[in-house]
Amino acid sequence: MTAAKYDVVGIGNAIVDIIGRCNDAFLVEHGASKGHMRLVEADTVKSLYDDMGPAVEMSGGSVANTMVGIAAFGGSAAFIGKVADDEFGRIFAHDIRSAGVTFTTPPASGRAPTARSLILVTPDGERTMNTYLGVSPELDHGEVDAELIRTASVVYLEGYLFDRPEAKAAFRQAADIAVKAGRQVALSLSDSFCVDRHRAEFLDLIRGHIDILFANEAEILALYQAKAFEDAARMARGDTKLAVLTRGSKGSVIFSGEKAATVAPEPVRSVVDTTGAGDLYAAGFLYGLTAGKPIEVCGRLGSLAAAEVISHMGARPEQSLAKLAAARGL
Amino acid sequence: MTAAKYDVVGIGNAIVDIIGRCNDAFLVEHGASKGHMRLVEADTVKSLYDDMGPAVEMSGGSVANTMVGIAAFGGSAAFIGKVADDEFGRIFAHDIRSAGVTFTTPPASGRAPTARSLILVTPDGERTMNTYLGVSPELDHGEVDAELIRTASVVYLEGYLFDRPEAKAAFRQAADIAVKAGRQVALSLSDSFCVDRHRAEFLDLIRGHIDILFANEAEILALYQAKAFEDAARMARGDTKLAVLTRGSKGSVIFSGEKAATVAPEPVRSVVDTTGAGDLYAAGFLYGLTAGKPIEVCGRLGSLAAAEVISHMGARPEQSLAKLAAARGL
Numbered sequence: 001m002t003a004a005k006y007d008v009v010g011i012g013n014a015i016v017d018i019i020g021r022c023n024d025a026f027l028v029e030h031g032a033s034k035g036h037m038r039l040v041e042a043d044t045v046k047s048l049y050d051d052m053g054p055a056v057e058m059s060g061g062s063v064a065n066t067m068v069g070i071a072a073f074g075g076s077a078a079f080i081g082k083v084a085d086d087e088f089g090r091i092f093a094h095d096i097r098s099a100g101v102t103f104t105t106p107p108a109s110g111r112a113p114t115a116r117s118l119i120l121v122t123p124d125g126e127r128t129m130n131t132y133l134g135v136s137p138e139l140d141h142g143e144v145d146a147e148l149i150r151t152a153s154v155v156y157l158e159g160y161l162f163d164r165p166e167a168k169a170a171f172r173q174a175a176d177i178a179v180k181a182g183r184q185v186a187l188s189l190s191d192s193f194c195v196d197r198h199r200a201e202f203l204d205l206i207r208g209h210i211d212i213l214f215a216n217e218a219e220i221l222a223l224y225q226a227k228a229f230e231d232a233a234r235m236a237r238g239d240t241k242l243a244v245l246t247r248g249s250k251g252s253v254i255f256s257g258e259k260a261a262t263v264a265p266e267p268v269r270s271v272v273d274t275t276g277a278g279d280l281y282a283a284g285f286l287y288g289l290t291a292g293k294p295i296e297v298c299g300r301l302g303s304l305a306a307a308e309v310i311s312h313m314g315a316r317p318e319q320s321l322a323k324l325a326a327a328r329g330l
Numbered sequence: 331m332t333a334a335k336y337d338v339v340g341i342g343n344a345i346v347d348i349i350g351r352c353n354d355a356f357l358v359e360h361g362a363s364k365g366h367m368r369l370v371e372a373d374t375v376k377s378l379y380d381d382m383g384p385a386v387e388m389s390g391g392s393v394a395n396t397m398v399g400i401a402a403f404g405g406s407a408a409f410i411g412k413v414a415d416d417e418f419g420r421i422f423a424h425d426i427r428s429a430g431v432t433f434t435t436p437p438a439s440g441r442a443p444t445a446r447s448l449i450l451v452t453p454d455g456e457r458t459m460n461t462y463l464g465v466s467p468e469l470d471h472g473e474v475d476a477e478l479i480r481t482a483s484v485v486y487l488e489g490y491l492f493d494r495p496e497a498k499a500a501f502r503q504a505a506d507i508a509v510k511a512g513r514q515v516a517l518s519l520s521d522s523f524c525v526d527r528h529r530a531e532f533l534d535l536i537r538g539h540i541d542i543l544f545a546n547e548a549e550i551l552a553l554y555q556a557k558a559f560e561d562a563a564r565m566a567r568g569d570t571k572l573a574v575l576t577r578g579s580k581g582s583v584i585f586s587g588e589k590a591a592t593v594a595p596e597p598v599r600s601v602v603d604t605t606g607a608g609d610l611y612a613a614g615f616l617y618g619l620t621a622g623k624p625i626e627v628c629g630r631l632g633s634l635a636a637a638e639v640i641s642h643m644g645a646r647p648e649q650s651l652a653k654l655a656a657a658r659g660l
Contacts, residue, residue, distance in 0.1 A: 056644065
């Protein structure tokens, strides 16, 4: 096994976020489940957009956000994802590259448009996502850059990829390449509704092919169909080599073989928009892990990055996470 | 003269802002004059965008921002401006309409794209703009909605329109319609470099056709080629019925015939991004004026709106300005 060129290579949906504010009644009226991601078709995007208030456009995508976070810590990251040759595709490519992440997947022409997610933020800071995937899942076998995957210490994949067969195939191919190259494979469960859609396959993956599992409380409860966090956490610990479980304002719990760590959340003055909280926690954790830090420090780096991203609109850090970490001696 | 349907109708460039952060050296390297707006061609936009860091996209345009501010105070506003039938055009139209502003100018097809401004914000919060006008100036005579202009108490025009002959023709046509309908005509000088480009025409307009003049300190100094603010202010007072002069952190000065008022700036905890400060000051002032408030109150409403917009990224208010004003008893 040769030395890794990248700390982490991520594969996920390449999405531009369209972020606006609304009240809880608006979500109910439009059939959106608060705090979740739902997939919608182009016509739903259009009517929802017509109804919602003024918005801002910012690059997003769960794994893409995580890769940007790793770069903001000073780690080396690459991203594989599909955009179209259109305005949003150019925005996505610009933002991820200028954040220091390697992004070489060629844009698709003449197919569906670049993916977009209408993200509605309620007064409590919670985000609810309505995602039109567009061209994003069209990551067929020929487009997963095997060489890139082989040169990363960790390959990081999002559960959302299972929502479309082409993306799922890319996910499985990438995991196989990584395993054969002796690299670690990390998975984020993405969303509890997504877990409900793919529970059996996710369990199979986690028990067989995944080295590092990221999940929040709702996702791990959904995976094991458990009622108590402690029960789900025990099962996750039994099924994985490394399980990283986030609990929002309750902090996070990490299990690594015999070791376990409980990490307090980083204090936040005001929660503006929770979009990207889990993505940035994963960024801090994976950065720490590939830098050889103890799991508790990895968790603290995760909490630090999550706190930064929920203190402003948008799912990507506005500050140098390396500086924030240094200021705390991490 | 029939009763006005709108408090203000504004005519200006219809722009989507692409806002990113940079340091002062980046501006020097790229030949941008800090604090100013420069017009650039498509290839300069492309190379500057390639070089700049991650950005967010938000609707902008000077007069458009002012109209959104008036609506945020509870006033009635309409906007005339040209976008293309493209992604940025849809974003612009969505944002201004959902903010409560009437916007009925049809998008152009098959011509240039929607205008965009690369806005670079330095650590001190100052913004420097690089604007590609695209289809925006193509407001020819047939497209200025005469009926709309006649139904507004005030027609508000931006100096930037003078930078392109088609837009200038629309400006002059709109001013004529307003004068004939017995409405007031207001002008913003936009930018001191813009004043340098059109000084003689601006002076002629101000002395003949403009009822309300908005200018900041640099602009009014440029207009009269004066060195001291007091000299320029005295000349503005002699040339106009109502002159509204803003001075950044020094507040504003208003001259209305025999009356004069000096208004303190609204305190701001932290200046994040000055984009839109002048636009929102004009919004507060025009809202107050059309609501029949004394000039000093108009100035305080302007200061309040400016303070809100410079406390966050982007040129449009994030809060209800009506609520902010009510909380201060204005």
